[in-house]
Amino acid sequence: MNITGNTIFIPGATSGIGLALAVELHGRGNTVIVGGRRAGLLDQIAAAHPGIRTVQIDTADAGSIATVSARVIAEHPDLNVLIAMAGIMRAEDWHTPAGFLDSAEAIVATNVLGPIRLIAAFVEHLQEQADSTIVTVSSGLAFVPLRHTPSYNAAKAAVHMLSESIRLQLADTTVKVVELVPPAVRTPLMPGHEEREDAMPLDEFIAEVISLIESQPDAHEILVDRVAVLRHAEARGDYEQVVAMLNGTETHATAQ
Template identity: 55%
Template sequence: MDITASTVFIPGATSGIGLGLALRLQAAGSTVVVGGRRTERLAAIAAEHPGIGTVEIDTADPASIERARDEVVSRHPGLDAVVLMAGIMEAEEFKDPASLEIAERTVVTNLLGPIRLVHAFLPQLRAQGSATIMTVSSGLASVPLAATPTYNATKAGIHSLSETLRVQLETTGVRVVELAPPATRTDLMGLKDNPTALPLEDFLDEVMTILGAQPDVAEVLVERVKWQRFAEREGRYDEVFEALSSRYRG
């Protein structure tokens, strides 16, 4: 992915990592369009950040995805990168039957949504000759957090999807890049004020350095996430899993 000259659509980029990445890519020279459900937030982003395009999209709604695709491609026929940022993370307690609603919503948003987005945008990306799909998994795809079982499962699914898509698309000119954030200071799960989470700007600094130095990188892994990503490979899985589980047990 050429961070200096790509045309990028990032659904789910109205705050946190998504918006931060959008602004960094724009500053590097790329044309960027962000998508989200909240029209008032999209309007604020357009006003606060001249040059950033905005499109309304609900990634849980197939019709909304198709409308957004048509709008983005109409405005930007050279679109050559899509970052599948949209996602939710909610604590759930399986002993409570009401948690099923959280689980179902999480699967639709975090797993089915990205799958639908890939299908919607793949013809456009293939037509460019060289293009990028960036998926967004998590350190929790490798070692899960007990408080968020379905979130972990969807992010493990995104990791697996990324691996297999990379093989299926290797002859099409569409590269698949997986971004795996660690716990980062955003509004997700109240991490914004968590001193143990990685500051957002530090995370973005590392991500942009990796993308700039390795435009063909398969996985974007900042140093902090390697504790989880390589835990099983390095024989530390039980130790890391217990450290994460102890937070649930209190």
């Protein structure tokens, strides 16, 4: 993926990693369109960051994705990058259905069906561009599970395998598939995340991501150093030890 000269749509970018990435990419000379559910937040983003475009979209709603994506393509026919950023993370208790079922269904709708529907809405348009990219967002928890968030772990594992698979299928097109794999980052993804001392500061994460994109434009995965302990645990042969480390304290070190 080139770091500049793109037209980029980032649904789910009204806070956290998505918004910080949108601001940084806009500053690098890209046209950036931010999507989100809440009109008030979108208005604040447009006012605080002149030049960033905004559009209201609900990535858990199939109709919203279809309608808004068509409008984005019509208004930005040179759009060549989709970053499927939207995601939710919730703690669950799988001892009884009341402890997890509603949460699991919401997570699958947003974290799995959301990216699938977004890709479906844009994949034909992206193939018409000379150089285009789909960026998916998984997690270190796609590779090592956190016991408190089973559905989130599973959803991010699905995003990882989806990325691997569609990269193979789209190899005969102009579309690259890049997987962003965050560690724990200080964002409002869950209550208390922004204050977690064990999590990576957001500005440091974004700076390292941008540096990796610049230095490795053909990379299939964007892996900051902090996520390597999770991403490569099985290959290193210390998977069980990393699972124990991750789940051994209340701080859940290195997980996002």
